Amino acid sequence: MDYLLLCEIAVGLAMDAFAVSITNGSVVRRVTPQFALKLALCFGLFQSAMPAAGWAIGKAGESFINAVDHWVALILLGYLGVSMIAEARKDKKAGKQCPLRNDIPWKTLLAMALATSIDALATGIILPSVVGASTVSLMIVAVLIIGLITFVICFAGVYIGKRFGPLLAGRAQTVGGIVLIGIGLEIFIDHMFFQ
Numbered sequence: 001m002d003y004l005l006l007c008e009i010a011v012g013l014a015m016d017a018f019a020v021s022i023t024n025g026s027v028v029r030r031v032t033p034q035f036a037l038k039l040a041l042c043f044g045l046f047q048s049a050m051p052a053a054g055w056a057i058g059k060a061g062e063s064f065i066n067a068v069d070h071w072v073a074l075i076l077l078g079y080l081g082v083s084m085i086a087e088a089r090k091d092k093k094a095g096k097q098c099p100l101r102n103d104i105p106w107k108t109l110l111a112m113a114l115a116t117s118i119d120a121l122a123t124g125i126i127l128p129s130v131v132g133a134s135t136v137s138l139m140i141v142a143v144l145i146i147g148l149i150t151f152v153i154c155f156a157g158v159y160i161g162k163r164f165g166p167l168l169a170g171r172a173q174t175v176g177g178i179v180l181i182g183i184g185l186e187i188f189i190d191h192m193f194f195q
Contacts, residue, residue, distance in 0.1 A: 001138050003145075006131045010047075010149035013123060016116040016183050017043040021154040023179050024112075025161025027084075028101050039109065040155035046113040047120050048147025054124020055139055069118040070191035076115035077184030080108065084177030112180075119187060120146070 021039055025031055124143075128134055133142040 001132045001142065003131075006133075006142055006145055007149060009123065009127070009131070010146040011153070013047055013051075013117075013120045013146060014043075014150040014153045016119075016187070017047060017113070017150055018153045018157045019179055019183060020112050020116055021157030022161035022164075023175070024104050024109075025158035025163075026165025026175075028103065028162070030102075031158055031162040035103065036155050036158040039104070039158055040151045042109050042113045043116065043154040044147040044151030046117040047150035048143040050117040050120035051124030051127055051146055052139070052143045054121040055127060055143075056124075057121075058125065069122055070188045073115050073118045074184040074188040076111050077180045077187075080112060080115070081177040081180035081182075081184065084180065085174050088174040088177065115184070 021043065024039055025036075028035065127142060128139060131142060133139045
């Protein structure tokens, strides 16, 4: 198995989740290790479960996944982004100076994890042939590596977001919403025009 290529793929798959982790780190009042673990575990689990599911579906489901994955990502991330922007505008009109949250609701977190891991589902279909994970045991190792790399990157992303979030001076939620919409559009445009 080509571990270097696998790690490169894992980092690439984790970038959307990393951006969302930075956003979430910047919009909460207090980042705790438990909060960072919650986000990193959720994103890591989804990023590892989706390639496993894609591998299990195999070639039979490849055309269906490729037909809808970009739409699902666009709709989920677009909805979450618009919601964040609307909430920030509502807080601004109400005169709130710091529209920070105490936590990210599980429902929102799961939707973000699903939306940012849709591309990993399609990757799971081709992963065995690309990295040489030709047996079940090698595929298990591959998805565990993907999940671990995503976990580490997202854990760091939460703290990076908290560190640099104050630079946005109360605009973190709006910027976060724009980032989510941008990620959804990037996934959509990439699938529609470049694949």
